[in-house]
Amino acid sequence: MEKPGKRHPPFWSRRRAVAAMIILAGFFLCAAETIAAERFFISIPGPTLSFVHLYYGQERGFFTQEGLDLQILVVRGVIGISSLMSGEIDVTCHAGSGFAAALRGLPLRIISVTHDRPQHELVVAPSITAPADLKGKAIAVGSLEGTAAVIMRRILQAKGLDPQRDVTLLSMDTASRLQSLLTGKVAGGMLTPPSTYLAQDQGYRVMARGKDHLRYLQAGVVATEASLKQKRAKIVRFLKIWGRSLKFYQDNPEVMIPYIQKRLGIKEARLARRMYEDDFQGISLTGILSPEAAKEILDSGREALGVKEPVAPERIFDFSLASEALK
Structure with missing residues (x-):
């Protein structure tokens, strides 16, 4: 029974109180997630097609759900490795630079491979009509021991040129390569989509495609030997969401x-669709190379970098974490 004189709060006050409680609950939930999320730093060569899934997973909160606060750093290969x-x-996604460093003895491991067919293409100025026209000219690549440079040297050799004597390779980031080609600072550049298409639209032409000359690391994840022991669980969590983001990318073109x-x-939807269709079919969702593919890439790397002594695949590749991430 109600006591005389007791007044209930108006209905709108009760609704306001409930709304405030919901807002506070949401605030504390978000705060708890932020506190619980562990920072995870990764470097990439540039905001290119190979890493669109990474940005999407970051924006959609895929990594936060796994307790990781993903921090993406865009740097050149030498900085990524150092x-x-x-x-x-x-970890770093400078797979080519990491592979080269591991071949030269640094304690690094390739722990996941997304693409093992390079998307790099040698795009040249309209004035370059034959390989011989490149003699004495400058060509833009990424890191001088990265994927683009290794492919570039193989292409030049196949075209009858000496990579050491006939041309000058200049190390540049992704955006600078295209800009330098379009402004005439270099006669050619190793480009990937969308830079390849943008250059072609302005009259530049593809002289050679990397995937026609060798199998090599286009995109992947590299870690140190020490971190594989000290941060193993953390890196496995990252690889799990890396794979989830890739799967979403592959399954949801719309x-x-x-x-x-x-x-x-990219302003034109037509160009974006072309990029996507060229890319998604070559993705490895497991991140694990077959023994045959690993050997082929290893042999190509040794030849390109002049490493004469035999190198065991397990000194370069460790896919045990990728296997754990699939469970």
């Missing part, structure tokens, strides 16, 4: 094509 070795970052336009600044 940052990895110093412990400033957890979502990813507009996202490619947004993330890479």
